[in-house]
Amino acid sequence: MTAALRSVEAERRPQNALEALRFDGVTCAFASNERRGRTYTAVSEVNLSVRDGEFLSVVGPTGCGKSTLLNVAAGLIRPSSGTLSVFGQPLKQGLNKDAAYLFQVDALMPWKTAEDNIAAGLIFHGKSKAEAIATAREWLLRVGLHGHGRKYPHQLSGGMRKRAGLAQALALDPRILLMDEPFSALDIQTRHLMEDELLRLWSTDRKSVVFVTHDLEEAISLSDRVVVMSAGPATKPIAEFDIDLQRPREVAEIRMTQRFLQLHAQIWQVLRREVLKSYARNPA
Amino acid sequence: MHATLLDPRNRLVVLLTRLLLLGGFLLLWWLLTSRGWISPFFFGDPVGVARKLIGWFVTGSIYPHLYTTLIETILAFLIGTVLGLGCGLWLALSPFLAVVTDPFIKALNSMPRLIFAPIFALWFGLGIWSKVALGVTLVFFVVFFNVFQGVREVSPAVLANTRMLGASSRQLMRHVYLPSAMSWVFSSLHNAVGIAFVGSVVGEYLGSEKGVGYLILLAEGVFDIDSVIAGILLLTVFALVLDTTVSLFEDHFMRWQPSAGQTVSGHA
Numbered sequence: 217m218t219a220a221l222r223s224v225e226a227e228r229r230p231q232n233a234l235e236a237l238r239f240d241g242v243t244c245a246f247a248s249n250e251r252r253g254r255t256y257t258a259v260s261e262v263n264l265s266v267r268d269g270e271f272l273s274v275v276g277p278t279g280c281g282k283s284t285l286l287n288v289a290a291g292l293i294r295p296s297s298g299t300l301s302v303f304g305q306p307l308k309q310g311l312n313k314d315a316a317y318l319f320q321v322d323a324l325m326p327w328k329t330a331e332d333n334i335a336a337g338l339i340f341h342g343k344s345k346a347e348a349i350a351t352a353r354e355w356l357l358r359v360g361l362h363g364h365g366r367k368y369p370h371q372l373s374g375g376m377r378k379r380a381g382l383a384q385a386l387a388l389d390p391r392i393l394l395m396d397e398p399f400s401a402l403d404i405q406t407r408h409l410m411e412d413e414l415l416r417l418w419s420t421d422r423k424s425v426v427f428v429t430h431d432l433e434e435a436i437s438l439s440d441r442v443v444v445m446s447a448g449p450a451t452k453p454i455a456e457f458d459i460d461l462q463r464p465r466e467v468a469e470i471r472m473t474q475r476f477l478q479l480h481a482q483i484w485q486v487l488r489r490e491v492l493k494s495y496a497r498n499p500a
Numbered sequence: 501m502h503a504t505l506l507d508p509r510n511r512l513v514v515l516l517t518r519l520l521l522l523g524g525f526l527l528l529w530w531l532l533t534s535r536g537w538i539s540p541f542f543f544g545d546p547v548g549v550a551r552k553l554i555g556w557f558v559t560g561s562i563y564p565h566l567y568t569t570l571i572e573t574i575l576a577f578l579i580g581t582v583l584g585l586g587c588g589l590w591l592a593l594s595p596f597l598a599v600v601t602d603p604f605i606k607a608l609n610s611m612p613r614l615i616f617a618p619i620f621a622l623w624f625g626l627g628i629w630s631k632v633a634l635g636v637t638l639v640f641f642v643v644f645f646n647v648f649q650g651v652r653e654v655s656p657a658v659l660a661n662t663r664m665l666g667a668s669s670r671q672l673m674r675h676v677y678l679p680s681a682m683s684w685v686f687s688s689l690h691n692a693v694g695i696a697f698v699g700s701v702v703g704e705y706l707g708s709e710k711g712v713g714y715l716i717l718l719a720e721g722v723f724d725i726d727s728v729i730a731g732i733l734l735l736t737v738f739a740l741v742l743d744t745t746v747s748l749f750e751d752h753f754m755r756w757q758p759s760a761g762q763t764v765s766g767h768a
Contacts, residue, residue: 323661337665
């Protein structure tokens, strides 16, 4: 078996599988902060689709516009040109109601307890307070935060805050989960625990996941497919790889397998070029 | 030895030292005035001040004055806070209006607003409302600027996350903007309490028929320095009481904050 390395432009698979998300020629340009009148093109002509129930990781050098892509998928920013479709429907205005978003930084409301934070989303969706709290308690249990529900975010550790954030997103039962380097601030052991936790939760109902990271090992061990982005500006996907590792996976163990190392070497070959390019433009 | 003896964390030692300092000051004051080294006519004397204070409370003559001043202060504080909160939120959430009104607000804020006292006296008469109005103009800006800043400082991630969770704009206001602004509001309220007192006392001083400021003015007119000092002491104690009340509310509402009670209460 060899990993299928294909050019993304060449890939125009027939639309038989249901697509959760589809980027069609998405370009995002922003007004530059430094020089007036100039624009900065973060992502350019992105064509990408995420299948229903697929765990897709997007890797690329830092600052390459991966987060921009997620923000477009969430409906938080509008593309300058091109369209985003959600389950076949173009997203014209407003937020992507099918998606939940897990941010890189802590985004829990610091003035609410963990329980109230999880319940908040349900209340926004019209659930009664009692119902929302009951569901929130179930989710606390499910993400391993039993007994910490009455604590405020500052009283929780970084990993516990991520668990609460995950519960907050998943409690709404979204069809799509967008994750922006959610575990990058955690220490390596906590990170592995959280990755396993994420896989366990994901495997119960297989939502479509777009997972942005700059950590290639994390991307491979979690995903069904890994997309490599080019160095910014004007980023676009340049290669994608199917990850044919068996599930269920144990992230710490799967990293030792032969197949993992093979995939890692293949993808790294592509990614390395972009990382070097990125450094050449913005020396670290 | 030295370190353990004067440990700032030893509450008993700190309290005793404070009492010693206060007692020493009173003793010095009493000595200086009773020996005639400085004139009690100009500096009063502690025994006289104490006698005045006790007299006021025993005869009950102070109560209508104290009541008037406290009512004025509390009304000014509440109305100013609510207006400041409302306008702060409104302007912070409509950038166009904020830009348009910016020079006017800056001008109003840098204006010495105590100078409005005679105008308010004309508009609202010599009763409590002219003092309340003066206090409101003082309190409003303190709260307003803090709320404005508080809304601006809302974490973009928390905002985006709450929007993604499906919050409507009213829910964003209730669950994000208001709580975020509240931490700024509370740190401004400590200032606002002191300033509200300034408003009512200065207002009474310039024209009134009741209130602690009026009492001080009367005493000053007859060179009764003991009464003046007693009045000032009384105002200080009640300002402290109001400030402590604000702290209690702050501890309750701000319990989500990692380091509650770190705000420094500076007075105007």
